[in-house]
Amino acid sequence: MTQDISTRALDAMARARETTLVTGEPLGTEDLIAILHTPDEHLAELSQLAHEVRLKHAGDLVEVEGIISLKTGGCGEDCSFCSQSGLFKESPVRSVTLDPAELVEAAKHSAKNGATEFCIVAAVRGPDDRLLDQVAVAIEAIRREVDINISASLGLLDASQAQRLRDMGVRRYNHNLETARSHFPQIVSTHAWDERLRTLELVREQGMEVCSGGIIGMGESLEQRVEFAQQLAALEPAEVPINFLDPRPGTPLANYPVPTRGEALRAIAMFRLAMPTTILRFAGGRELSLGDDGTEAGLLGGMNAIIAGNYLTTLGRPAERDLDMLDKLQLPLKVL
Template identity: 40%
Template sequence: MSETLDCPSTNGTIEGGRWQSFADQVLAGNPLTAEQAAEVLTCPDSELLSLLDAAYRVRRHYFGNQVQLYLLMNAKSGLCPEDCSYCSQSKESEAEIPKYNILNREKLLDGARVAKERDARTYCIVISARGPNEREMKAVETIVPEIKEKYGLHICACLGLLTDEQAQRLKACGVDRVNHNLNTGEEHYDKICTTHTFADRVDTLKAVREAGLEMCSGGIVGMGESNEDLVGMAIELRELGVHSIPVNFLIPIEGVELEVPEHVTPQYCLKTLAMFRLVCPDREIRIAGGRELHLRSLQPLGLYAANSIFVGDYLTTKGQAPDADYAMIKDLGFEIVTSSEASICSH
């Protein structure tokens, strides 16, 4: 006697159909609500591929199969007066990391050369600081025009809290984009940092926006936040008009206070990426720090929701070998985009 298997319906009303209805909604120009976004984060593991299929429909609509690569340069390490509990460079950290002031011209220029060689479209100059001092501002103002002339790279600066005047100076020297992460939701912020506020970070993004610079801002998953905190951050980023959203996954570092909660599994990380894609459908979503540790063998699936990654190392932790990233992208049938023809949405 033969056995009959009952298969889930694919008519949009049973398993997986809910996620396709979310894709239909956002592609029609109707934003996901906070309740719907929270539902994405609690998607049953059995429906994960259906969720990623819906996220991929949205990603493909706005970005095709393009993947943009970024390279980070830790231009100033440690020596930070802030007490961010997730950071190996904070004043509270006991992590053994390199500590140095802003790199000289030759090292910053050499980092740009490596970025070009690795097919990165964007070179990110990052310093650890509450905000840049005058010496650091002048170093950036001097090197950026030279990098752009020699290598034609898109430049992102991550310098901490900025004044209106500093943002305008960055725009004037040729910086294309400023990164300043919200890191978490507003309600959770004072649990991870006390030396500045969530509002301080929002004010910096507004200064960046007013200066005519692109905004890059995202967060870190796995800092004890609730699903509602993550959703609140995603919606805040959408409403601010942020262009590029890096999604980091907390990397546990010896000497740093925070530890990753057990629920941050590879499946949960993929649901988080899908949530950001569906909440911010036309924004660049980047799989950032911690992808190798937390997504593990499921890394390729992340690019069905996200459309960019960092290539190489992060600030004080190692990343996957570039050749492994190139192979992953090729195996997916996606293409690396390095020119100004890349799909970047303006808001």
Template identity: 45%
Template sequence: MAVAELPLTELPALVALSHRVLIEYCGDGVELESIISAKTGACPEDCAFCSQSVRHSTDIDVHPMVDAEVLVDAAKTTERLGGSHFCIVVAVQGPDKNLFDKVIEGVKAVRANTNVGVACSLGILTKDQAERLVEAGVETYNHNLETSRSFFPEVCTTHTYDDRRNTCIVARDAGMELCSGGIFGMGETVLQRLELAFELRDIGVMEVPLNFLNPRPGTPLGDSAMLDPREAVQTIALFRLVLPSVLLRYAGGREEVLRELQSFGMYAGINGLIVGDYLTTLGRSADDDMQMLEDLGRPVVNHRAHEGIVSFVPGERPRFMAPGAEKPGYLGRDSAAAIPVTPVKVKAND
């Protein structure tokens, strides 16, 4: 892709192009999501960027899975902010039976007490676990590929790139919308960032969280220099060009890496925000984000509030087919949204 070779002095021209693509395919609305670290730390994996690994000497507050009541309270806060989704995140390679059962309990409690969509990020999944999540009402599954296949061995050795990719396919084929992205500034090249973008396109992502390395003391990448904020904006623009119709969501590290260029990144292609804190680092206040969106003239949108809440028909697994797609679970080249092709009930909002 020739635009990847443009010097950073041409960044305004690249952003002008990616902004046109954003407006053409997605409009100017911005969706909000909050996340909760429902189980923090003691993860057996060795991801070089992550302070939650038991293999790294980091200073974080480790805690077991929180109770369902804590999840409900956090989800209600998301709802008050106008967020459309609430994501339950646990630090594990993959959930054991005890942890998974607690997650299912929490999902059901959130769905019973709020109107936010529930997403989960639980690590590597089995087919049976994915199907149980769908039955419980989970709409979206997050499992980040993190980086390109060619760079992944520099980041993690305790599981493979295909382990991650296969979980994405399992979640997608079970009927959940697929959320998968990466973290940038770990030493990868611009072309390797593009490699990740095309991989995400190939597996049919609906949402892509863009994280930027905020080096954590005690991790192998703890002494890394932060990414140039202009490169962060360039990354956003390139992802928007490769993935014109997906939800590109600002995620961890944006405050520290982009600093005064966060608004420029919104122009470059961002149409989703994680509001509030991240897993082990603090985000900026929701008020600051709302002010940024107001200054940009970007409205907060909540498609669940406008179009009803999709609930699953008992005994049926919803599959999603995007216009122009080859089969359910895949995006069409120009698709902006997926439509259900198996029975669902739509519950109108009160």
């Protein structure tokens, strides 16, 4: 059985070299599942293949993004992984809202650290008029002082809200599908996967770039990871942020295991072979799953973007370390 699994993985890698690497066409479902079963002794070979696909079809530039939480905590949704839900009484995160000056300083810091993208995030089901007014003030203040692209992540949108964000100058909108459609009901019950999908469709209709990804390690099967990657690929997003579960105290997933290094590297390679031309961005959990040198391993294994510095409610690596690492790897930064 082990030999059969290994053979299927090696055959899938061979087909990826013959097709995906040459033409940029994604691997099919069965081959992507086989990739997730790649034995440890072939993991370096798999990462090298994914890196070659990334270089040929997505280029060598690394895009750096900074993020800031305009409104943290107090969300009325029950996303099982999220410490910002107000429904999880044991979660330590409580509601905090920043003022525009704090967002301007964060944007300046991000730009100083090489970021071309700055994302304003709020822990809400969707924005009300008051929140959109706050975002508008913040964007205007940032634009006066910082040369940086602005994106937003404010939950579910209706058509008028999407249009208003576009008119504010939001370039890219993030709304993660989080996991495969078939697994989503086990993770969230207060809204549906299709509601998230509709928001992304509205974003595209308004001419904003679509950003959508999710979290690896929430109890999904390997087949569901492939399902998720292909559902994202069907959206043709500009960017896919890939997180690895960082189990948060007080949430329903608090006792879930952290994805292993091998599991994470296989997932990165699978996503790259499913989406050869897409920006795949390292997001939360990379330090836990991949260890101290994990960012380097991921960027040489299929990823081509990072969030520099801290995340929304968890700590990341110092941005300066990431910049030093990119210099060492001779991977050029994307610039405005």
